[in-house]
Amino acid sequence: MISQPLDKQLPHGVADLFFNDAARKRAVERTLADTFARWGYSEIIPPTFEYYESLAAEAGPQLREEMYRFFDRDGRTLALRADFTIPTARIVGTKLFDRAMPLRFYSIGSVFRYEEPQAGMRREFTQAGIELIGAATADADAEAIALAMTALRAIGLDDFRFTLGNAAYLQATTRDLALNDADDLALREAIRRKNTPALTQLLAALKLDDARKRALAQLPTLWGKANVLERAECVNDDARAAVEHLRAVVARLARFGLQDFITLDLAENRGMAYYTGILFEGFVEGLGFAVASGGRYDNLIAHFGPNLPAVGFAIGVERALIALRARGAVRATIAPDVIAQEYSARVQAARTRGQVVEVDILERDAAALRAYARVRGAREIWWRDGKSESVIAGDRKAGVKQSRNGELGIASSPLRGSAQ
Amino acid sequence: MSGLTIALAKGRLLNPSLKLLASIGYALRAAKDSRKLVLDAGTARFLVAKPMDVPIYVEYGAADVGIVGQDALRESGVNVYEPLALGYGNCRLVVAGKPEYKDAEWRLLAGLRVATKYPRMTKQYFAARGLSAEIIEVYGSVELAPAVGLADLIVDIVDTGRTLRENGLVELDEIFKSQAAFIVNRASHTLRVDEIRQVIERIEVKRDA
Numbered sequence: 001m002i003s004q005p006l007d008k009q010l011p012h013g014v015a016d017l018f019f020n021d022a023a024r025k026r027a028v029e030r031t032l033a034d035t036f037a038r039w040g041y042s043e044i045i046p047p048t049f050e051y052y053e054s055l056a057a058e059a060g061p062q063l064r065e066e067m068y069r070f071f072d073r074d075g076r077t078l079a080l081r082a083d084f085t086i087p088t089a090r091i092v093g094t095k096l097f098d099r100a101m102p103l104r105f106y107s108i109g110s111v112f113r114y115e116e117p118q119a120g121m122r123r124e125f126t127q128a129g130i131e132l133i134g135a136a137t138a139d140a141d142a143e144a145i146a147l148a149m150t151a152l153r154a155i156g157l158d159d160f161r162f163t164l165g166n167a168a169y170l171q172a173t174t175r176d177l178a179l180n181d182a183d184d185l186a187l188r189e190a191i192r193r194k195n196t197p198a199l200t201q202l203l204a205a206l207k208l209d210d211a212r213k214r215a216l217a218q219l220p221t222l223w224g225k226a227n228v229l230e231r232a233e234c235v236n237d238d239a240r241a242a243v244e245h246l247r248a249v250v251a252r253l254a255r256f257g258l259q260d261f262i263t264l265d266l267a268e269n270r271g272m273a274y275y276t277g278i279l280f281e282g283f284v285e286g287l288g289f290a291v292a293s294g295g296r297y298d299n300l301i302a303h304f305g306p307n308l309p310a311v312g313f314a315i316g317v318e319r320a321l322i323a324l325r326a327r328g329a330v331r332a333t334i335a336p337d338v339i340a341q342e343y344s345a346r347v348q349a350a351r352t353r354g355q356v357v358e359v360d361i362l363e364r365d366a367a368a369l370r371a372y373a374r375v376r377g378a379r380e381i382w383w384r385d386g387k388s389e390s391v392i393a394g395d396r397k398a399g400v401k402q403s404r405n406g407e408l409g410i411a412s413s414p415l416r417g418s419a420q
Numbered sequence: 421m422s423g424l425t426i427a428l429a430k431g432r433l434l435n436p437s438l439k440l441l442a443s444i445g446y447a448l449r450a451a452k453d454s455r456k457l458v459l460d461a462g463t464a465r466f467l468v469a470k471p472m473d474v475p476i477y478v479e480y481g482a483a484d485v486g487i488v489g490q491d492a493l494r495e496s497g498v499n500v501y502e503p504l505a506l507g508y509g510n511c512r513l514v515v516a517g518k519p520e521y522k523d524a525e526w527r528l529l530a531g532l533r534v535a536t537k538y539p540r541m542t543k544q545y546f547a548a549r550g551l552s553a554e555i556i557e558v559y560g561s562v563e564l565a566p567a568v569g570l571a572d573l574i575v576d577i578v579d580t581g582r583t584l585r586e587n588g589l590v591e592l593d594e595i596f597k598s599q600a601a602f603i604v605n606r607a608s609h610t611l612r613v614d615e616i617r618q619v620i621e622r623i624e625v626k627r628d629a
Contacts (some may be wrong), residue, residue, distance in 0.1 A: 040443035053623070102547045117481065161611050161613070162610070163608045163609075163610050193501055193502050194501040194502065194503045194604075195501075196503055196504065196505075197504070197505070197601075216451050220503060221608075223613070224613060224617065263610050263613050281606075281610075283606070283607040283611055284607075284611075284612045285611060286481075287481065287607060288478075288480045288481020288482070288606070288607050288608070289480075289481070289606070289607060290607070292476065342483070
């Protein structure tokens with residue numbers, strides 16, 4: 001049966017998670033948290049909702065549009081967090097700005113966006129990410145990228161490739177262009193989509209100096225290996241600095257042995273409106289969407305307090321799970337090691353050792369308990385008389401049927417002595 | 421070479437697309453069978469889909485790349501790369517209606533009804549002009565709508581304009597010009613960076629030859 005129909009069971013874009021799916025998700029989250037912690041990151045837990053005006057601060061029109069907003073009883077507008085970066089920036093800007101730098105934080109939890117669910121990005125979805133605050137160096141950027149790659153590797157997604165761009169390059173190249181809003185939008189859109197025909201048309205219609213035109217026209221082709229940085233036309237010192245910075249980040253990544261997983265892409269200008277420097281996205285086989293994305297945001301914290309440079313990323317946990325499921329790679333299970341017929345000192349000792357032991361509380365007879373043990377996927381049954389019996393892995397459906405009928409349809413497994 | 425999956429739009433773009441792909445080394449292994457939706461082209465695999473579905477296949481990565489009309493691409497609103505226009509499959513998306521709408525001042529008309537297969541672009545077009553049009557989404561024979569009183573105007577693709585004339589309609593405004601486009605999934609663009617670059621370069625050479 002698909003499910004019992006119930007009028008308006010769930011709103012669009014949220015999901016129930018239980019059994020092995022919940023276990024797998026938590027296993028992935030734990031591995032990510034452990035990985036972040038080993039790189040010196042500690043957890044920061046912002047509230048689920050806060051004042052809309054703080055969250056909307058530098059969010060950009062699209063993210064602002066996607067925020068869940070509501071009123072408290074005093075009529076103030078609240079919003080559910082749409083990412084972890086903005087709340088973390090508020091906390092650092094208002095409370096932690098004078099601590100020893102850098103600050104290294106990670107967060108894992110739900111964020112909320114009012115958008116059409118797409119490849120695991122529901123309206124409530126889970127981000128696991130880090131923020132590295134108080135350093136504007138290439139080393140900081142390289143650490144963020146290397147950690148994103150290491151985290152994907154830790155959860156079993158080791159065939160990743162990352163794109164790496166620098167928002168500062170496009171910002172410098174388009175500085176003082178004095179375009180009207182429509183042209184500006186069209187230009188960015190054409191570059192973002194690598195839409196050479198549209199870009200050519202647009203540039204022909206705009207009054208620009210030749211160097212600028214050349215620089216913009218070549219942008220859709222500026223992707224690939226390090227030679228991209230040689231080819232990039234630089235119209236001013238800031239554009240040159242942006243390219244140099246990418247070169248430095250790639251050189252740092254080489255120290256981690258991770259430079260070959262990078263595709264440079266100078267046309268990248270998507271992502272959060274608050275990005276000011278490097279931006280990167282991680283892709284894995286079998287998933288048409290980015291599983292990780294991040295970037296540098298050097299002006300965000302200044303909105304809440306003293307200016308502090310920062311870089312961060314988030315992994316989409318549901319997307320990671322989709323990719324992992326295709327690989328059959330997460331083995332987390334809710335099956336107990338043992339089902340005991342009754343509570344005993346042995347049960348207690350086993351639990352203390354870390355075994356998962358479930359005790360029968362329905363006074364099942366032997367046949368029903370064996371059937372139940374099969375359904376639950378337990379490895380052993382511990383009988384009341386102290387004997388242990390290993391559970392024969394069988395057809396789970398048959399097991400269900402047996403437990404309902406209470407009959408013994410399958411030959412009982414050989415009794416074994418106590419495991420102890 | 422590669423194991424690329426290429427989504428192709430059914431209909432008038434299919435044959436020129438197959439020809440283009442054959443010229444860059446992706447020739448069909450067997451004669452084209454119009455019922456088959458997955459075609460073997462040696463090192464590549466073709467998925468033949470409805471034009472409106474091709475952008476979705478590519479956005480989700482079910483296909484690495486695709487060839488589709490820019491009309492279907494704009495209408496789908498998907499997030500993909502579109503590095504090449506291919507120079508064939510030219511057509512235009514236009515607003516059309518009975519001749520009396522030619523000189524009518526639309527901004528004074530309340531409750532315009534517009535029939536279209538392109539609701540997204542139609543909505544954008546009228547919204548950008550501050551007109552509160554009622555959009556009626558139909559799946560075929562859009563030209564029929566004004567004649568039977570279903571709609572005042574239509575938004576549709578025009579090739580020669582004959583269908584419009586035969587139904588007593590005239591072109592009122594052009595929304596945009598369309599041609600076949602080569603599109604790329606964002607993940608594939610990174611995961612198969614060398615193969616995709618090679619395909620783009622080869623197509624460019626053939627197209628401009």
